[in-house]
Amino acid sequence: MAAKDITRHPCFNKETAGTCGRVHLPVAPKCNIQCNYCNRKYDCVNESRPGVTSGILKPFQAAQYMDKVLEKEPRITVAGIAGPGDPFANPAEVIETMRLLNERHPELLFCLSTNGMGILPYLDDIAALGVSHVTITISAVDPAIGARIYAWVKDGNVVYRGEQGAALLLERQLAAIRGLKERGIVVKINSIIIPGVNEGHLVEVARVTAALGADIQNMIPLKPTQDTPFAELPEPGRDVVLPLRKEAGGFISQMTHCKRCRADAVGLLGNDQSAALCGTLQACAK
Ligand code: SF4
Ligand code: SF4
Numbered sequence: 001m002a003a004k005d006i007t008r009h010p011c012f013n014k015e016t017a018g019t020c021g022r023v024h025l026p027v028a029p030k031c032n033i034q035c036n037y038c039n040r041k042y043d044c045v046n047e048s049r050p051g052v053t054s055g056i057l058k059p060f061q062a063a064q065y066m067d068k069v070l071e072k073e074p075r076i077t078v079a080g081i082a083g084p085g086d087p088f089a090n091p092a093e094v095i096e097t098m099r100l101l102n103e104r105h106p107e108l109l110f111c112l113s114t115n116g117m118g119i120l121p122y123l124d125d126i127a128a129l130g131v132s133h134v135t136i137t138i139s140a141v142d143p144a145i146g147a148r149i150y151a152w153v154k155d156g157n158v159v160y161r162g163e164q165g166a167a168l169l170l171e172r173q174l175a176a177i178r179g180l181k182e183r184g185i186v187v188k189i190n191s192i193i194i195p196g197v198n199e200g201h202l203v204e205v206a207r208v209t210a211a212l213g214a215d216i217q218n219m220i221p222l223k224p225t226q227d228t229p230f231a232e233l234p235e236p237g238r239d240v241v242l243p244l245r246k247e248a249g250g251f252i253s254q255m256t257h258c259k260r261c262r263a264d265a266v267g268l269l270g271n272d273q274s275a276a277l278c279g280t281l282q283a284c285a286k
Contacts, residue, residue: 031085080111088118116173206248
Protein backbone atom coordinates (compact mmCIF):
# COMPACT_ATOMS: atom_id res chain seq x y z
CA MET A 1 0.00 0.00 0.00
CA ALA A 2 1.18 3.53 -0.76
CA ALA A 3 2.40 5.57 2.20
CA LYS A 4 -0.37 7.57 3.82
CA ASP A 5 -0.43 11.31 3.39
CA ILE A 6 -0.21 12.39 7.02
CA THR A 7 -1.07 15.98 6.12
CA ARG A 8 -4.69 14.92 5.51
CA HIS A 9 -5.61 15.46 9.19
CA PRO A 10 -7.82 18.54 9.57
CA CYS A 11 -6.78 19.29 13.17
CA PHE A 12 -3.05 19.11 12.61
CA ASN A 13 -3.19 20.84 9.20
CA LYS A 14 -5.60 23.77 8.99
CA GLU A 15 -5.27 23.92 5.18
CA THR A 16 -7.06 20.56 4.92
CA ALA A 17 -9.91 21.44 7.32
CA GLY A 18 -12.26 22.34 4.48
CA THR A 19 -11.76 19.08 2.58
CA CYS A 20 -10.80 16.38 5.08
CA GLY A 21 -13.03 15.23 7.93
CA ARG A 22 -12.63 13.13 11.04
CA VAL A 23 -14.75 10.73 13.01
CA HIS A 24 -14.37 10.04 16.71
CA LEU A 25 -15.29 6.47 17.60
CA PRO A 26 -16.61 6.40 21.18
CA VAL A 27 -15.16 3.05 22.32
CA ALA A 28 -13.37 4.24 25.48
CA PRO A 29 -15.84 4.98 28.31
CA LYS A 30 -13.54 4.71 31.35
CA CYS A 31 -10.93 7.20 32.47
CA ASN A 32 -7.84 6.75 34.61
CA ILE A 33 -7.66 10.31 35.94
CA GLN A 34 -10.15 12.93 37.05
CA CYS A 35 -9.72 16.43 35.69
CA ASN A 36 -11.46 19.17 37.65
CA TYR A 37 -13.13 20.49 34.49
CA CYS A 38 -14.53 17.20 33.22
CA ASN A 39 -18.06 15.93 33.49
CA ARG A 40 -18.96 13.00 31.27
CA LYS A 41 -22.46 12.58 32.71
CA TYR A 42 -24.23 14.87 30.27
CA ASP A 43 -25.15 13.04 27.14
CA CYS A 44 -27.03 15.18 24.74
CA VAL A 45 -26.87 15.64 20.99
CA ASN A 46 -27.21 19.37 21.51
CA GLU A 47 -24.12 19.62 23.63
CA SER A 48 -20.76 19.96 21.93
CA ARG A 49 -17.73 19.42 24.07
CA PRO A 50 -15.23 16.65 24.79
CA GLY A 51 -16.57 13.82 26.92
CA VAL A 52 -20.04 13.88 25.40
CA THR A 53 -21.34 11.09 23.16
CA SER A 54 -24.69 9.65 22.10
CA GLY A 55 -23.55 6.09 22.76
CA ILE A 56 -20.65 3.73 23.44
CA LEU A 57 -19.56 1.30 20.75
CA LYS A 58 -17.84 -2.06 21.11
CA PRO A 59 -14.92 -2.51 18.68
CA PHE A 60 -16.91 -4.55 16.13
CA GLN A 61 -19.72 -2.00 16.33
CA ALA A 62 -17.25 0.82 15.77
CA ALA A 63 -16.00 -0.92 12.63
CA GLN A 64 -19.58 -1.29 11.34
CA TYR A 65 -20.33 2.33 12.20
CA MET A 66 -17.19 3.40 10.34
CA ASP A 67 -18.45 1.62 7.20
CA LYS A 68 -21.74 3.50 7.41
CA VAL A 69 -20.12 6.86 8.14
CA LEU A 70 -17.88 6.55 5.09
CA GLU A 71 -20.90 5.81 2.90
CA LYS A 72 -22.51 9.05 4.08
CA GLU A 73 -19.41 11.22 4.34
CA PRO A 74 -16.60 10.02 2.04
CA ARG A 75 -14.50 13.08 2.89
CA ILE A 76 -13.54 11.46 6.22
CA THR A 77 -9.78 10.91 6.21
CA VAL A 78 -9.19 10.33 9.92
CA ALA A 79 -10.56 7.81 12.39
CA GLY A 80 -9.81 8.85 15.94
CA ILE A 81 -10.56 7.74 19.45
CA ALA A 82 -11.09 10.57 21.91
CA GLY A 83 -13.03 9.05 24.74
CA PRO A 84 -15.49 9.75 26.12
CA GLY A 85 -12.94 8.58 28.73
CA ASP A 86 -9.31 7.83 27.90
CA PRO A 87 -8.16 5.34 25.24
CA PHE A 88 -5.60 3.77 27.56
CA ALA A 89 -8.06 3.22 30.38
CA ASN A 90 -9.74 0.96 27.80
CA PRO A 91 -6.71 -0.42 25.95
CA ALA A 92 -8.18 -3.75 24.80
CA GLU A 93 -11.13 -2.01 23.13
CA VAL A 94 -8.92 0.60 21.54
CA ILE A 95 -6.33 -1.82 20.17
CA GLU A 96 -9.05 -4.10 18.79
CA THR A 97 -10.83 -1.15 17.15
CA MET A 98 -7.62 -0.02 15.51
CA ARG A 99 -6.92 -3.56 14.34
CA LEU A 100 -10.36 -3.82 12.71
CA LEU A 101 -10.00 -0.41 11.08
CA ASN A 102 -6.64 -1.46 9.66
CA GLU A 103 -8.30 -4.48 8.09
CA ARG A 104 -11.27 -2.61 6.65
CA HIS A 105 -10.07 0.93 6.02
CA PRO A 106 -6.28 0.95 5.84
CA GLU A 107 -6.37 4.15 3.79
CA LEU A 108 -7.56 6.18 6.80
CA LEU A 109 -5.26 8.02 9.15
CA PHE A 110 -5.54 6.81 12.74
CA CYS A 111 -5.49 9.23 15.64
CA LEU A 112 -5.72 8.90 19.43
CA SER A 113 -6.32 11.54 22.06
CA THR A 114 -5.15 10.74 25.58
CA ASN A 115 -4.14 12.19 28.93
CA GLY A 116 -0.92 10.15 28.60
CA MET A 117 -1.27 8.29 31.91
CA GLY A 118 -1.58 4.78 30.46
CA ILE A 119 -0.09 5.01 26.98
CA LEU A 120 3.51 3.88 27.62
CA PRO A 121 2.99 0.08 27.49
CA TYR A 122 1.17 0.45 24.15
CA LEU A 123 3.59 2.61 22.18
CA ASP A 124 4.85 -0.28 20.06
CA ASP A 125 1.31 -1.58 19.46
CA ILE A 126 -0.06 1.72 18.26
CA ALA A 127 2.96 2.32 16.02
CA ALA A 128 2.53 -1.16 14.51
CA LEU A 129 -1.17 -0.47 13.96
CA GLY A 130 -0.32 2.61 11.93
CA VAL A 131 -1.46 5.30 14.36
CA SER A 132 0.07 8.44 12.88
CA HIS A 133 -1.26 11.19 15.16
CA VAL A 134 -1.50 11.31 18.96
CA THR A 135 -2.76 14.15 21.10
CA ILE A 136 -1.73 14.34 24.76
CA THR A 137 -3.52 16.81 27.00
CA ILE A 138 -0.91 18.54 29.14
CA SER A 139 -2.09 21.61 31.01
CA ALA A 140 0.77 21.85 33.50
CA VAL A 141 4.43 20.85 33.69
CA ASP A 142 4.67 21.72 37.38
CA PRO A 143 3.08 19.22 39.82
CA ALA A 144 2.06 22.07 42.16
CA ILE A 145 -0.12 23.47 39.37
CA GLY A 146 -1.15 20.03 38.16
CA ALA A 147 -2.42 19.25 41.66
CA ARG A 148 -5.01 22.01 41.22
CA ILE A 149 -6.17 20.56 37.89
CA TYR A 150 -6.40 16.82 38.64
CA ALA A 151 -8.47 15.46 41.54
CA TRP A 152 -6.75 12.08 41.25
CA VAL A 153 -4.84 9.81 38.93
CA LYS A 154 -5.05 6.03 38.97
CA ASP A 155 -2.18 3.67 38.27
CA GLY A 156 -3.53 0.13 38.20
CA ASN A 157 -5.58 -0.07 41.38
CA VAL A 158 -3.71 2.65 43.23
CA VAL A 159 -5.13 6.17 43.36
CA TYR A 160 -2.78 9.12 43.81
CA ARG A 161 -3.90 12.61 44.71
CA GLY A 162 -2.35 16.05 45.02
CA GLU A 163 1.17 16.73 43.84
CA GLN A 164 2.08 13.05 43.98
CA GLY A 165 -0.60 12.23 41.44
CA ALA A 166 0.21 15.22 39.25
CA ALA A 167 3.93 14.37 39.29
CA LEU A 168 3.26 10.77 38.23
CA LEU A 169 0.98 11.90 35.41
CA LEU A 170 3.53 14.44 34.22
CA GLU A 171 6.33 11.87 34.23
CA ARG A 172 4.22 9.58 32.02
CA GLN A 173 3.19 12.40 29.71
CA LEU A 174 6.73 13.59 29.07
CA ALA A 175 7.95 10.02 28.52
CA ALA A 176 5.06 9.52 26.09
CA ILE A 177 6.13 12.48 23.95
CA ARG A 178 9.66 11.04 23.73
CA GLY A 179 8.40 7.54 22.95
CA LEU A 180 5.95 8.70 20.30
CA LYS A 181 8.54 10.85 18.56
CA GLU A 182 11.02 7.95 18.60
CA ARG A 183 8.38 6.04 16.64
CA GLY A 184 7.79 8.81 14.11
CA ILE A 185 4.30 9.71 15.34
CA VAL A 186 3.02 13.28 15.06
CA VAL A 187 2.31 14.68 18.54
CA LYS A 188 -0.11 17.43 19.44
CA ILE A 189 -0.31 18.86 22.94
CA ASN A 190 -3.74 20.02 24.06
CA SER A 191 -3.52 22.53 26.90
CA ILE A 192 -6.64 23.76 28.66
CA ILE A 193 -6.46 27.44 29.63
CA ILE A 194 -7.86 27.58 33.16
CA PRO A 195 -8.19 31.12 34.53
CA GLY A 196 -6.44 31.69 37.84
CA VAL A 197 -4.90 28.21 37.71
CA ASN A 198 -2.51 27.84 34.79
CA GLU A 199 -2.75 30.67 32.29
CA GLY A 200 0.55 32.13 33.47
CA HIS A 201 2.18 28.72 33.08
CA LEU A 202 1.13 27.62 29.59
CA VAL A 203 4.06 29.15 27.75
CA GLU A 204 6.25 26.97 29.97
CA VAL A 205 4.16 23.97 28.90
CA ALA A 206 4.88 24.97 25.30
CA ARG A 207 8.61 25.30 25.98
CA VAL A 208 8.99 21.98 27.77
CA THR A 209 6.91 19.92 25.34
CA ALA A 210 8.53 21.50 22.27
CA ALA A 211 11.96 20.64 23.68
CA LEU A 212 10.89 16.98 23.73
CA GLY A 213 9.85 17.12 20.08
CA ALA A 214 6.09 17.78 20.24
CA ASP A 215 4.89 19.15 16.91
CA ILE A 216 1.97 21.44 17.67
CA GLN A 217 0.07 22.84 20.64
CA ASN A 218 -3.65 23.42 20.87
CA MET A 219 -4.55 25.89 23.63
CA ILE A 220 -8.20 25.34 24.44
CA PRO A 221 -10.11 27.83 26.59
CA LEU A 222 -11.83 26.15 29.55
CA LYS A 223 -15.49 25.50 28.92
CA PRO A 224 -16.88 25.73 32.46
CA THR A 225 -19.11 22.70 32.93
CA GLN A 226 -21.89 22.09 35.44
CA ASP A 227 -21.15 19.95 38.51
CA THR A 228 -17.37 20.27 38.28
CA PRO A 229 -14.98 22.08 40.63
CA PHE A 230 -14.28 24.58 37.83
CA ALA A 231 -17.95 25.25 37.04
CA GLU A 232 -17.81 28.82 38.33
CA LEU A 233 -14.59 29.89 36.62
CA PRO A 234 -14.94 32.31 33.71
CA GLU A 235 -14.43 31.09 30.16
CA PRO A 236 -11.25 32.74 28.85
CA GLY A 237 -11.89 35.10 25.95
CA ARG A 238 -9.81 36.04 22.94
CA ASP A 239 -8.04 38.68 25.03
CA VAL A 240 -6.51 35.83 27.06
CA VAL A 241 -6.17 33.19 24.36
CA LEU A 242 -4.56 35.18 21.54
CA PRO A 243 -1.57 36.62 23.46
CA LEU A 244 -0.91 33.19 24.99
CA ARG A 245 -0.87 31.54 21.57
CA LYS A 246 1.37 34.27 20.26
CA GLU A 247 3.93 33.86 23.02
CA ALA A 248 3.82 30.06 23.02
CA GLY A 249 4.11 30.16 19.23
CA GLY A 250 7.72 31.18 19.75
CA PHE A 251 8.35 27.61 20.91
CA ILE A 252 5.84 25.45 19.05
CA SER A 253 3.27 25.80 16.22
CA GLN A 254 -0.19 26.69 17.44
CA MET A 255 -3.51 25.19 16.41
CA THR A 256 -6.06 27.98 16.04
CA HIS A 257 -9.13 26.21 14.65
CA CYS A 258 -10.10 23.65 17.32
CA LYS A 259 -13.85 23.12 17.71
CA ARG A 260 -13.77 21.41 21.15
CA CYS A 261 -15.46 18.38 19.65
CA ARG A 262 -17.63 15.71 21.18
CA ALA A 263 -16.31 12.18 21.73
CA ASP A 264 -18.51 11.10 18.78
CA ALA A 265 -17.79 14.05 16.48
CA VAL A 266 -18.05 13.27 12.77
CA GLY A 267 -17.57 15.24 9.56
CA LEU A 268 -15.64 18.33 8.61
CA LEU A 269 -14.54 20.44 11.58
CA GLY A 270 -16.78 23.30 10.49
CA ASN A 271 -19.75 21.06 9.71
CA ASP A 272 -20.16 18.49 12.45
CA GLN A 273 -22.72 15.82 11.62
CA SER A 274 -22.84 14.00 14.96
CA ALA A 275 -26.48 15.04 15.44
CA ALA A 276 -27.42 13.78 11.94
CA LEU A 277 -25.54 10.49 12.46
CA CYS A 278 -26.68 10.01 16.05
CA GLY A 279 -29.33 7.45 14.94
CA THR A 280 -26.72 5.51 12.96
CA LEU A 281 -24.40 5.42 15.97
CA GLN A 282 -27.17 4.34 18.32
CA ALA A 283 -28.29 1.61 15.89
CA CYS A 284 -24.72 0.25 15.78
CA ALA A 285 -24.48 0.42 19.59
CA LYS A 286 -27.43 -1.94 20.11
FE1 SF4 B 1 -12.28 13.78 31.44
FE2 SF4 B 1 -10.41 13.43 29.57
FE3 SF4 B 1 -9.75 14.35 32.02
FE4 SF4 B 1 -10.50 11.82 31.69
S1 SF4 B 1 -8.66 12.80 30.85
S2 SF4 B 1 -11.18 13.19 33.33
S3 SF4 B 1 -12.09 12.01 30.09
S4 SF4 B 1 -11.03 15.39 30.47
FE1 SF4 C 1 -9.69 18.46 16.20
FE2 SF4 C 1 -10.11 20.05 18.34
FE3 SF4 C 1 -12.05 18.51 17.40
FE4 SF4 C 1 -9.96 17.36 18.57
S1 SF4 C 1 -11.45 18.71 19.56
S2 SF4 C 1 -11.00 16.70 16.68
S3 SF4 C 1 -8.32 18.78 17.95
S4 SF4 C 1 -11.06 20.20 16.30
